[in-house]
Amino acid sequence: MAFLSGGKQLIGLDIGTSSVKLVELKAVGKRGYQLINLGTANLQPDTIVDGDIINTAAVTDAIKSILANLKLKTKGVTTAVSGHSVIMKKINMPITTDEALAESIQWEAEQYIPFNINEVNLDFQVLERSTADGQMGVFLVAAKKELINNYITAISDAGLHTTIIDIGVFALQNMFEINYPEYINDTVVVINVGASITNFNVVSKGIPIFARDLTQSGGNQITEEIQKGLNISREEAEKRKVGGSGSPVTPDVMEIIKSTSEAISADIQRSIDFYLSTGGEKITKIMLSGGTAKTPNFTDSITQKTGLPVEIINPFKNVAVNTKVFDVNYINEIAPTVSIAVGLAIRRTGN
Ligand SMILES: Nc1ncnc2c1ncn2[C@@H]1O[C@H](COP(=O)(O)OP(=O)(O)OP(=O)(O)O)[C@@H](O)[C@H]1O
Numbered sequence: 001m002a003f004l005s006g007g008k009q010l011i012g013l014d015i016g017t018s019s020v021k022l023v024e025l026k027a028v029g030k031r032g033y034q035l036i037n038l039g040t041a042n043l044q045p046d047t048i049v050d051g052d053i054i055n056t057a058a059v060t061d062a063i064k065s066i067l068a069n070l071k072l073k074t075k076g077v078t079t080a081v082s083g084h085s086v087i088m089k090k091i092n093m094p095i096t097t098d099e100a101l102a103e104s105i106q107w108e109a110e111q112y113i114p115f116n117i118n119e120v121n122l123d124f125q126v127l128e129r130s131t132a133d134g135q136m137g138v139f140l141v142a143a144k145k146e147l148i149n150n151y152i153t154a155i156s157d158a159g160l161h162t163t164i165i166d167i168g169v170f171a172l173q174n175m176f177e178i179n180y181p182e183y184i185n186d187t188v189v190v191i192n193v194g195a196s197i198t199n200f201n202v203v204s205k206g207i208p209i210f211a212r213d214l215t216q217s218g219g220n221q222i223t224e225e226i227q228k229g230l231n232i233s234r235e236e237a238e239k240r241k242v243g244g245s246g247s248p249v250t251p252d253v254m255e256i257i258k259s260t261s262e263a264i265s266a267d268i269q270r271s272i273d274f275y276l277s278t279g280g281e282k283i284t285k286i287m288l289s290g291g292t293a294k295t296p297n298f299t300d301s302i303t304q305k306t307g308l309p310v311e312i313i314n315p316f317k318n319v320a321v322n323t324k325v326f327d328v329n330y331i332n333e334i335a336p337t338v339s340i341a342v343g344l345a346i347r348r349t350g351n
């Protein structure tokens with residue numbers, strides 16, 4: 001499922017609120033992957049808001065700065081859209097073929113999409129065709145054309161070419177499935193908490209049964225609370241939050257981190273409650289990624305709110321990384337933030 005498809009390259013370009021991430025993988029053997037290139041570039045606040053590109057030129061510049069340091073052989077990339085302009089909905093409808101659905105989807109979707117149907121790109125994935133009641137489950141996705149066009153423009157202005165536009169929650173799921181095949185028969189929530197968006201996907205036996213993006217839920221919230229609480233600049237607040245060698249996080253900052261982490265955990269719990277109210281399978285585990293997963297005690301906070309065990313995702317668990325080429329510390333440091341980019345890099349046509 002994708003809004004645009006074609007091509008065989010393995011470059012994932014994740015345009016996030018705080019940074020752009022590029023990951024190039026090489027397919028090795030039947031199911032294996034190797035890391036070939038990795039690059040990131042920071043974005044200034046308000047370049048991306050709730051998943052919409054506000055400043056296209058700034059995104060292009062960030063992509064160019066990544067490209068300046070890498071030797072890419074191909075120009076085609078897979079990217080993803082997330083946030084408030086992306087609508088995801090699971091619907092039930094009478095069984096029909098994919099072809100027939102492709103023709104009628106516009107009409108079917110109209111009742112579920114809160115935007116003008118002519119202003120969105122639509123796609124769908126049939127989740128299951130149950131013959132018992134003659135119904136089938138369909139995952140419907142709609143994204144504003146304007147949003148998609150902004151992504152395509154930002155990327156093409158940097159000299160690259162968009163071959164696939166995926167959605168964040170699916171890229172997350174693809175990344176999860178190649179790295180954690182041992183959970184294929186379970187029902188887990190795969191969550192990516194970034195700077196301002198939380199991608200949330202309940203994956204049950206390989207099927208995305210409940211997915212949504214929570215906006216204004218992420219690390220920026222923590223930074224903003226520190227900024228307000230201590231009356232300091234945003235940059236200073238970000239530094240005080242992340243801490244690092246020589247400047248450990250101070251108790252006053254830790255207090256704010258704790259209370260804001262609880263608020264983000266409560267958002268996650270609300271989505272889980274909503275999912276459960278639809279009669280969904282019991283969840284056994286939360287798989288967590290995104291830069292905010294590195295917040296001190298964040299996993300404990302989620303466990304306290306949800307009562308579920310939390311495991312931090314390693315997007316390179318089943319991706320070979322040559323330690324002669326890549327610095328291990330850097331890879332471990334960056335890993336949580338590139339989960340979606342890895343998921344995009346493995347996303348090829350028909351995948
Ligand atoms: N060591 C750390 N401790 C706490 N927070 C951190 C740490 N490292 C990164 N972060 C936070 O992670 C966030 C960035 O994560 P990520 O790169 O996944 O987000 P993004 O993709 O840019 O944004 P989004 O997905 O919301 O559009 C920032 O809020 C940053 O402050």
Ligand SMILES: [Mg+2]
Binds near residue numbers: 016
């Ligand atoms: Mg992100």
